[in-house]
Amino acid sequence: MDIVFFNGEFLPKEKVSVSPDDRGFLFADGVYEVVRWYSGFFFDMEGHHSRLKRSLSELRIKWNDVESFPDIASELIRLNSLVEKPALVYFQVTRGAAPRTHTFPSPPVNPTTYGFAKTFIPESAGKENGISVMLKNDIRWARCDIKSIALLPNTMCFEEATSKGHGECIFIRNGYITEGSHSNIFFVTGGILRTHPESEHILSGITRKNVIKAASACGIKVEERAVHEDELKEVTEAFITNTSAEITPVTAFGGTPAGNGKPGPLTKLIHNKFREIVLSYAGKNS
Amino acid sequence: MDIVFFNGEFLPKEKVSVSPDDRGFLFADGVYEVVRWYSGFFFDMEGHHSRLKRSLSELRIKWNDVESFPDIASELIRLNSLVEKPALVYFQVTRGAAPRTHTFPSPPVNPTTYGFAKTFIPESAGKENGISVMLKNDIRWARCDIKSIALLPNTMCFEEATSKGHGECIFIRNGYITEGSHSNIFFVTGGILRTHPESEHILSGITRKNVIKAASACGIKVEERAVHEDELKEVTEAFITNTSAEITPVTAFGGTPAGNGKPGPLTKLIHNKFREIVLSYAGKNS
Numbered sequence: 001m002d003i004v005f006f007n008g009e010f011l012p013k014e015k016v017s018v019s020p021d022d023r024g025f026l027f028a029d030g031v032y033e034v035v036r037w038y039s040g041f042f043f044d045m046e047g048h049h050s051r052l053k054r055s056l057s058e059l060r061i062k063w064n065d066v067e068s069f070p071d072i073a074s075e076l077i078r079l080n081s082l083v084e085k086p087a088l089v090y091f092q093v094t095r096g097a098a099p100r101t102h103t104f105p106s107p108p109v110n111p112t113t114y115g116f117a118k119t120f121i122p123e124s125a126g127k128e129n130g131i132s133v134m135l136k137n138d139i140r141w142a143r144c145d146i147k148s149i150a151l152l153p154n155t156m157c158f159e160e161a162t163s164k165g166h167g168e169c170i171f172i173r174n175g176y177i178t179e180g181s182h183s184n185i186f187f188v189t190g191g192i193l194r195t196h197p198e199s200e201h202i203l204s205g206i207t208r209k210n211v212i213k214a215a216s217a218c219g220i221k222v223e224e225r226a227v228h229e230d231e232l233k234e235v236t237e238a239f240i241t242n243t244s245a246e247i248t249p250v251t252a253f254g255g256t257p258a259g260n261g262k263p264g265p266l267t268k269l270i271h272n273k274f275r276e277i278v279l280s281y282a283g284k285n286s
Numbered sequence: 287m288d289i290v291f292f293n294g295e296f297l298p299k300e301k302v303s304v305s306p307d308d309r310g311f312l313f314a315d316g317v318y319e320v321v322r323w324y325s326g327f328f329f330d331m332e333g334h335h336s337r338l339k340r341s342l343s344e345l346r347i348k349w350n351d352v353e354s355f356p357d358i359a360s361e362l363i364r365l366n367s368l369v370e371k372p373a374l375v376y377f378q379v380t381r382g383a384a385p386r387t388h389t390f391p392s393p394p395v396n397p398t399t400y401g402f403a404k405t406f407i408p409e410s411a412g413k414e415n416g417i418s419v420m421l422k423n424d425i426r427w428a429r430c431d432i433k434s435i436a437l438l439p440n441t442m443c444f445e446e447a448t449s450k451g452h453g454e455c456i457f458i459r460n461g462y463i464t465e466g467s468h469s470n471i472f473f474v475t476g477g478i479l480r481t482h483p484e485s486e487h488i489l490s491g492i493t494r495k496n497v498i499k500a501a502s503a504c505g506i507k508v509e510e511r512a513v514h515e516d517e518l519k520e521v522t523e524a525f526i527t528n529t530s531a532e533i534t535p536v537t538a539f540g541g542t543p544a545g546n547g548k549p550g551p552l553t554k555l556i557h558n559k560f561r562e563i564v565l566s567y568a569g570k571n572s
Contacts, residue, residue: 004306017303018311020290020400025304026378027437028314059442090386092312100376102437102444102468114306139428141439151313151388152436153427156345158388182388 003079005072005091005115008065010079013116019097022112027102028150030094030112031055033069036243037077037087037117041282043243045070047206055147056093060104063093063111076117086122088244091115092149123245130251130263131167133185133240134160135229138171138178138201145200154181167248168240173201176226180240184208185250187227188237188259188266197224207241207274214273220266232256237264239271246278247271289365291358291377291401294351296365299402305383308398313388314436316380316398317341319355322529323363323373323403327568329529331356333492338377341433346390347381349397362403372408374530377401378435409531416537416549417453419471419526420446421515424457424464424487431486440467453534454526459487462512469526470494471536473513474545474552476520483510493527493560500559506552518542523550525557532564533557 002013023029033055035048042048049069056063073089080087094112098105140153158181161169168180178196179185184205186195193215196202215222227235236259238250247270249263288299309315319341321334328334335355342349359375366373380398384391426439444467447455454466464482465471470491472481479501482488501508513521522545524536533556535549 006306013306016306018306018308020292020299020302020304020402022304022311023441025308025311025380026435027441028435029438029441059438094311102441103448104441104445116306137428141427142423142425143439148438149312149314150436150438152315152345152434153429155309155313155315155388155390159390162389 002116003076005076005113007110007113010075016114018112018114021097021099022094023096023098024092024094024112024149026100028148028152029059030092030149031059031061031147032090032092032149033147034243035073035089035091037082037089038278038282039084039086041284042070042073043278043281044206044210045073045284047209051147051204051206052091052093058143058146059095059148061093061095061111062108063113065113072115073117076115080117082117082119085119087117087119089115089117094149120244123242124248127167127245127248128263130249132165132252132254133168133170133180133250134164134166135170135172135254136160138173140171143200144178144202145198145204147203157181170253172229175228175230177229178202178226183240183242183245183248185238185240186211187235188264189227189231189234191221193220193222193266193270194225194227196226205241207243207246210277211241211247211270211274214277215270218269218273220270232258235259237267239267247274288402289362291362291399293396293399296361302400304398304400307383307385308380309382309384310378310380310398310435312386314434314438315345316378316435317345317347317433318376318378318435319433320529321359321375321377323368323375324564324567325370325372327570328356328359328375329564329567330492330496331359331570333495337433337490337492338379342379344429344432345381345434347379347397348394349379349399351399358401359403362401366403368403368405371405373403373405375401375403380435406530409528410534413453413531413534414549416535418451418538418540419454419456419466419536420450420452421456421458421540422446424459426457429486430464430488431484431490433489443467456539458515461514461516463515464488464512466526469528469531469534471524471526472497473521474523474550475513475517477507479506479508479552479556480511480513482512491527493529493532496563497527497533497556497560500563501556504555504559506556518544521545523553525553533560
């Protein structure tokens with residue numbers, strides 16, 4: 001039986017009842033995080049925790065117990081007997097339940113908090129040889145830096161990509177590659193690792209930050225400078241990053257091979273270093 | 287006690303339990319409609335019904351009972367003793383509840399349907415002398431033609447507008463006025479009534495369509511051609527339209543008066559004709 005967290009309590013999932021007045025259900029008025037558990041420890045819980053606080057602050061949602069987030073996540077792992085398994089913790093905070101009106105409830109109501117843990121097979125499994133990605137104009141809003149639950153465009157575009165045989169949808173805004181529907185993207189051009197700079201057009205990925213660290217530690221030059229779609233033909237390697245899959249090589253953009261169409265050597269080098277960074281968290285957030 | 291509609295049943299609101307797996311709660315993966323009841327009949331139910339079908343179709347959500355929407359709405363009015371009162375019916379359809387994953391559930395699950403009715407005081411009440419609107423860059427996604435529940439940007443911007451003393455937030459995209467956070471907007475320049483053409487950047491408002499009809503019936507020339515922000519100084523009248531408020535005069539853009547800063551004569555003329563159109567629905571959808 002799955003034990004989840006809901007509004008301060010740990011309880012069987014079947015007992016959770018979300019109000020139809022919840023602003024998460026009516027307005028997508030909420031934020032979320034996904035943290036990966038490596039069979040014994042969380043990876044960069046501090047990074048996820050501080051991003052959650054930022055997302056809440058950007059939406060002016062006040063969750064008084066936000067400091068307890070790491071403890072709740074650990075408890076979800078323990079209560080679901082996942083301590084020794086690979087797992088993900090999902091956690092969502094909405095502005096709460098109130099009669100439907102566009103303005104925020106005044107005075108504010110208690111936010112709704114919901115979290116669950118589940119074991120998983122990394123999305124990258126079987127994708128070691130790389131994936132093809134679909135390229136599409138970025139139809140999302142202009143505040144992609146907020147990890148909000150307003151994910152309709154992301155799901156629509158990812159669904160379109162998978163239905164066409166691609167492993168991810170990569171967005172282009174004003175000619176520049178921003179990120180994927182649920183990943184950041186990196187490119188190697190002229191031996192330099194490049195990715196879109198932090199801005200309101202991308203989510204500041206926790207894996208993204210650690211990949212930049214890993215690449216630098218490998219002596220690879222990193223530039224946070226967006227790649228224009230016209231530059232794709234000069235790309236020798238590409239990969240996407242996210243919490244659940246770590247690093248997945250990209251070997252084709254639409255029908256066109258990326259570089260020589262195989263996972264590149266820098267991608268492998270960075271992934272190995274990234275795994276060292278992951279292991280450095282062992283014992284820190286267990 | 288409020289009686290609502292939930293997944294095929296009419297039941298007390300307290301008995302509704304939305305699953306935390308609902309894609310409306312996790313992904314904003316759903317659409318909605320709001321229809322106005324004029325103490326005895328619905329205004330343009332056919333327009334709302336056909337827009338609901340279009341929204342569902344754009345998201346590829348299949349609700350087998352979509353034809354029953356007008357009957358459900360009437361029943362909500364009746365069960366809540368609202369027949370002789372001014373009321374609104376809210377109705378939402380999400381893709382349904384399924385384990386969280388960006389791709390659409392395959393095979394599809396049953397959509398979640400939720401509707402309620404409530405009496406209301408039109409938002410325009412007390413605003414006969416007009417409102418000031420805040421102007422802001424359109425941060426929303428590029429498919430505003432779909433009436434989705436991914437309304438986070440709309441609520442954020444409307445909250446910002448009201449907190450600054452404005453009655454609505456009006457969006458500007460690439461220099462052109464698109465629409466409001468929950469309204470369309472019309473302008474009079476050189477005696478011509480103008481509004482943004484139908485496109486992926488605005489919702490095709492039911493009131494908007496009927497206002498165009500009303501203005502034409504008054505012999506006013508109407509152009510569906512966007513107004514550039516630089517043209518605002520030439521505007522002699524402006525108003526916003528939506529289901530709950532019908533027509534609300536706009537008398538200032540930010541700190542600058544619109545025209546002479548008073549509701550204009552064409553606005554009043556159009557509103558009177560619009561009310562005639564409303565009355566023509568009496569007996570049609572009761």
